Amino acid sequence: MKIGKNTVVTIDYTLKDAEGEIIDTSSGADPLVYLHGIGALIAGMESALDGKSKGDEFQIVITPEQGYGEYDEEDVMEIDLAAFEDPSQVQVGMELVLETEDEGEFAAVVTEVGEEVAIVDRNHPLAGMTLHFEVAVRDVRKATPEEIDHGHAH
Ligand SMILES: [Zn+2]
Structure with a gap:
Protein backbone atom coordinates (compact mmCIF):
# COMPACT_ATOMS: atom_id res chain seq x y z
CA MET A 1 0.00 0.00 0.00
CA LYS A 2 1.25 3.47 -0.89
CA ILE A 3 1.27 6.48 1.38
CA GLY A 4 -1.61 8.80 0.53
CA LYS A 5 -4.44 10.73 2.15
CA ASN A 6 -6.03 8.90 5.07
CA THR A 7 -3.21 6.43 5.59
CA VAL A 8 -1.47 5.96 8.91
CA VAL A 9 2.29 5.91 8.42
CA THR A 10 5.07 4.68 10.68
CA ILE A 11 8.56 6.08 10.00
CA ASP A 12 11.99 6.14 11.53
CA TYR A 13 13.96 9.30 10.88
CA THR A 14 17.18 11.10 11.62
CA LEU A 15 17.41 14.86 11.27
CA LYS A 16 20.79 16.50 10.73
CA ASP A 17 21.85 20.08 10.15
CA ALA A 18 24.03 21.24 7.24
CA GLU A 19 27.18 20.23 9.17
CA GLY A 20 25.92 16.66 9.66
CA GLU A 21 25.22 17.17 13.35
CA ILE A 22 22.27 15.07 14.56
CA ILE A 23 19.45 17.31 15.81
CA ASP A 24 16.77 14.70 16.33
CA THR A 25 16.28 11.00 15.68
CA SER A 26 13.77 8.27 16.37
CA SER A 27 16.65 5.80 16.65
CA GLY A 28 16.67 4.36 20.16
CA ALA A 29 13.16 5.69 20.71
CA ASP A 30 9.73 4.90 19.29
CA PRO A 31 9.19 5.42 15.57
CA LEU A 32 6.90 8.26 14.53
CA VAL A 33 3.31 7.29 13.72
CA TYR A 34 1.10 9.89 12.04
CA LEU A 35 -2.02 10.40 9.94
CA HIS A 36 -0.89 11.41 6.44
CA GLY A 37 -2.33 14.25 4.37
CA ILE A 38 -3.61 16.67 6.98
CA GLY A 39 -0.43 18.61 7.69
CA ALA A 40 0.66 16.64 10.74
CA LEU A 41 4.26 16.83 9.50
CA ILE A 42 6.08 19.72 7.84
CA ALA A 43 5.04 20.23 4.22
CA GLY A 44 8.35 19.10 2.67
CA MET A 45 8.29 15.84 4.60
CA GLU A 46 4.69 14.95 3.76
CA SER A 47 5.22 15.58 0.05
CA ALA A 48 8.41 13.47 0.09
CA LEU A 49 6.53 10.60 1.76
CA ASP A 50 3.55 10.78 -0.56
CA GLY A 51 3.42 7.64 -2.75
CA LYS A 52 6.16 5.80 -0.81
CA SER A 53 5.66 2.26 0.51
CA LYS A 54 6.69 0.13 3.47
CA GLY A 55 10.43 -0.60 3.27
CA ASP A 56 11.32 2.53 1.30
CA GLU A 57 14.30 4.50 2.59
CA PHE A 58 15.35 7.89 1.36
CA GLN A 59 17.20 11.11 2.14
CA ILE A 60 15.72 14.52 1.66
CA VAL A 61 16.89 18.11 2.11
CA ILE A 62 14.09 20.44 3.18
CA THR A 63 14.33 24.23 2.88
CA PRO A 64 13.00 26.48 5.67
CA GLU A 65 10.08 27.37 3.41
CA GLN A 66 9.00 23.70 3.28
CA GLY A 67 10.11 23.16 6.86
CA TYR A 68 9.63 25.35 9.91
CA GLY A 69 9.65 28.72 8.14
CA GLU A 70 12.21 31.49 7.94
CA TYR A 71 13.62 32.99 11.12
CA ASP A 72 11.67 36.17 11.82
CA ARG A 122 8.77 32.74 19.51
CA ASN A 123 10.40 31.38 16.37
CA HIS A 124 10.30 27.60 16.09
CA PRO A 125 13.70 26.25 17.28
CA LEU A 126 14.26 24.90 13.74
CA ALA A 127 13.11 28.08 11.94
CA GLY A 128 15.50 29.25 9.23
CA MET A 129 17.25 25.89 9.09
CA THR A 130 17.75 23.67 6.08
CA LEU A 131 16.87 20.20 7.31
CA HIS A 132 18.66 17.02 6.21
CA PHE A 133 16.48 13.98 6.87
CA GLU A 134 17.09 10.26 6.51
CA VAL A 135 13.78 8.45 6.52
CA ALA A 136 12.73 4.80 6.55
CA VAL A 137 9.08 3.84 6.03
CA ARG A 138 8.26 1.06 8.52
CA ASP A 139 4.53 0.65 7.92
CA VAL A 140 1.60 2.03 5.96
CA ARG A 141 -2.03 1.17 6.68
CA LYS A 142 -5.46 2.58 6.05
CA ALA A 143 -6.66 4.98 8.73
CA THR A 144 -9.81 3.93 10.61
CA PRO A 145 -12.89 6.17 10.32
CA GLU A 146 -12.33 7.11 13.95
CA GLU A 147 -8.74 8.22 13.27
CA ILE A 148 -9.87 10.32 10.29
CA ASP A 149 -12.58 11.82 12.46
CA HIS A 150 -10.14 12.66 15.26
CA GLY A 151 -7.44 13.92 12.90
CA HIS A 152 -4.67 11.76 14.38
CA ALA A 153 -3.36 8.19 14.47
CA HIS A 154 -4.37 5.85 17.30
ZN1 LIG B 1 -8.35 10.11 18.79
Whole structure:
Protein backbone atom coordinates (compact mmCIF):
# COMPACT_ATOMS: atom_id res chain seq x y z
CA MET A 1 0.00 0.00 0.00
CA LYS A 2 1.25 3.47 -0.89
CA ILE A 3 1.27 6.48 1.38
CA GLY A 4 -1.61 8.80 0.53
CA LYS A 5 -4.44 10.73 2.15
CA ASN A 6 -6.03 8.90 5.07
CA THR A 7 -3.21 6.43 5.59
CA VAL A 8 -1.47 5.96 8.91
CA VAL A 9 2.29 5.91 8.42
CA THR A 10 5.07 4.68 10.68
CA ILE A 11 8.56 6.08 10.00
CA ASP A 12 11.99 6.14 11.53
CA TYR A 13 13.96 9.30 10.88
CA THR A 14 17.18 11.10 11.62
CA LEU A 15 17.41 14.86 11.27
CA LYS A 16 20.79 16.50 10.73
CA ASP A 17 21.85 20.08 10.15
CA ALA A 18 24.03 21.24 7.24
CA GLU A 19 27.18 20.23 9.17
CA GLY A 20 25.92 16.66 9.66
CA GLU A 21 25.22 17.17 13.35
CA ILE A 22 22.27 15.07 14.56
CA ILE A 23 19.45 17.31 15.81
CA ASP A 24 16.77 14.70 16.33
CA THR A 25 16.28 11.00 15.68
CA SER A 26 13.77 8.27 16.37
CA SER A 27 16.65 5.80 16.65
CA GLY A 28 16.67 4.36 20.16
CA ALA A 29 13.16 5.69 20.71
CA ASP A 30 9.73 4.90 19.29
CA PRO A 31 9.19 5.42 15.57
CA LEU A 32 6.90 8.26 14.53
CA VAL A 33 3.31 7.29 13.72
CA TYR A 34 1.10 9.89 12.04
CA LEU A 35 -2.02 10.40 9.94
CA HIS A 36 -0.89 11.41 6.44
CA GLY A 37 -2.33 14.25 4.37
CA ILE A 38 -3.61 16.67 6.98
CA GLY A 39 -0.43 18.61 7.69
CA ALA A 40 0.66 16.64 10.74
CA LEU A 41 4.26 16.83 9.50
CA ILE A 42 6.08 19.72 7.84
CA ALA A 43 5.04 20.23 4.22
CA GLY A 44 8.35 19.10 2.67
CA MET A 45 8.29 15.84 4.60
CA GLU A 46 4.69 14.95 3.76
CA SER A 47 5.22 15.58 0.05
CA ALA A 48 8.41 13.47 0.09
CA LEU A 49 6.53 10.60 1.76
CA ASP A 50 3.55 10.78 -0.56
CA GLY A 51 3.42 7.64 -2.75
CA LYS A 52 6.16 5.80 -0.81
CA SER A 53 5.66 2.26 0.51
CA LYS A 54 6.69 0.13 3.47
CA GLY A 55 10.43 -0.60 3.27
CA ASP A 56 11.32 2.53 1.30
CA GLU A 57 14.30 4.50 2.59
CA PHE A 58 15.35 7.89 1.36
CA GLN A 59 17.20 11.11 2.14
CA ILE A 60 15.72 14.52 1.66
CA VAL A 61 16.89 18.11 2.11
CA ILE A 62 14.09 20.44 3.18
CA THR A 63 14.33 24.23 2.88
CA PRO A 64 13.00 26.48 5.67
CA GLU A 65 10.08 27.37 3.41
CA GLN A 66 9.00 23.70 3.28
CA GLY A 67 10.11 23.16 6.86
CA TYR A 68 9.63 25.35 9.91
CA GLY A 69 9.65 28.72 8.14
CA GLU A 70 12.21 31.49 7.94
CA TYR A 71 13.62 32.99 11.12
CA ASP A 72 11.67 36.17 11.82
CA GLU A 73 13.36 38.93 13.87
CA GLU A 74 9.92 40.35 14.60
CA ASP A 75 9.16 37.21 16.57
CA VAL A 76 11.83 38.20 19.09
CA MET A 77 10.35 40.47 21.73
CA GLU A 78 10.93 42.14 25.06
CA ILE A 79 8.68 41.42 28.00
CA ASP A 80 8.77 43.34 31.28
CA LEU A 81 9.95 41.07 34.06
CA ALA A 82 7.17 42.56 36.16
CA ALA A 83 4.70 40.83 33.85
CA PHE A 84 5.88 37.41 35.04
CA GLU A 85 4.25 35.72 37.99
CA ASP A 86 7.65 35.27 39.66
CA PRO A 87 10.34 37.41 37.96
CA SER A 88 13.12 35.82 40.04
CA GLN A 89 12.41 32.46 38.36
CA VAL A 90 12.85 33.74 34.82
CA GLN A 91 15.96 32.27 33.20
CA VAL A 92 17.50 31.66 29.80
CA GLY A 93 16.11 28.56 28.13
CA MET A 94 12.80 28.71 29.99
CA GLU A 95 9.85 27.78 27.80
CA LEU A 96 6.73 29.87 27.99
CA VAL A 97 3.25 29.86 26.61
CA LEU A 98 2.29 33.46 25.94
CA GLU A 99 -1.08 34.81 25.10
CA THR A 100 -1.93 37.87 23.04
CA GLU A 101 -5.35 39.25 22.23
CA ASP A 102 -4.82 39.06 18.46
CA GLU A 103 -3.10 35.72 18.11
CA GLY A 104 -4.11 33.58 21.05
CA GLU A 105 -1.55 31.26 22.63
CA PHE A 106 1.92 30.61 21.30
CA ALA A 107 5.11 28.99 22.58
CA ALA A 108 8.27 31.01 23.15
CA VAL A 109 11.63 30.57 24.83
CA VAL A 110 13.57 33.04 26.99
CA THR A 111 16.89 33.90 25.31
CA GLU A 112 18.12 36.73 27.56
CA VAL A 113 17.29 38.10 30.98
CA GLY A 114 18.10 41.73 31.80
CA GLU A 115 17.50 43.94 34.84
CA GLU A 116 13.97 44.81 33.88
CA VAL A 117 13.09 42.86 30.78
CA ALA A 118 13.41 39.37 29.36
CA ILE A 119 14.00 38.74 25.65
CA VAL A 120 11.78 35.96 24.37
CA ASP A 121 11.90 34.27 20.97
CA ARG A 122 8.77 32.74 19.51
CA ASN A 123 10.40 31.38 16.37
CA HIS A 124 10.30 27.60 16.09
CA PRO A 125 13.70 26.25 17.28
CA LEU A 126 14.26 24.90 13.74
CA ALA A 127 13.11 28.08 11.94
CA GLY A 128 15.50 29.25 9.23
CA MET A 129 17.25 25.89 9.09
CA THR A 130 17.75 23.67 6.08
CA LEU A 131 16.87 20.20 7.31
CA HIS A 132 18.66 17.02 6.21
CA PHE A 133 16.48 13.98 6.87
CA GLU A 134 17.09 10.26 6.51
CA VAL A 135 13.78 8.45 6.52
CA ALA A 136 12.73 4.80 6.55
CA VAL A 137 9.08 3.84 6.03
CA ARG A 138 8.26 1.06 8.52
CA ASP A 139 4.53 0.65 7.92
CA VAL A 140 1.60 2.03 5.96
CA ARG A 141 -2.03 1.17 6.68
CA LYS A 142 -5.46 2.58 6.05
CA ALA A 143 -6.66 4.98 8.73
CA THR A 144 -9.81 3.93 10.61
CA PRO A 145 -12.89 6.17 10.32
CA GLU A 146 -12.33 7.11 13.95
CA GLU A 147 -8.74 8.22 13.27
CA ILE A 148 -9.87 10.32 10.29
CA ASP A 149 -12.58 11.82 12.46
CA HIS A 150 -10.14 12.66 15.26
CA GLY A 151 -7.44 13.92 12.90
CA HIS A 152 -4.67 11.76 14.38
CA ALA A 153 -3.36 8.19 14.47
CA HIS A 154 -4.37 5.85 17.30
ZN1 LIG B 1 -8.35 10.11 18.79
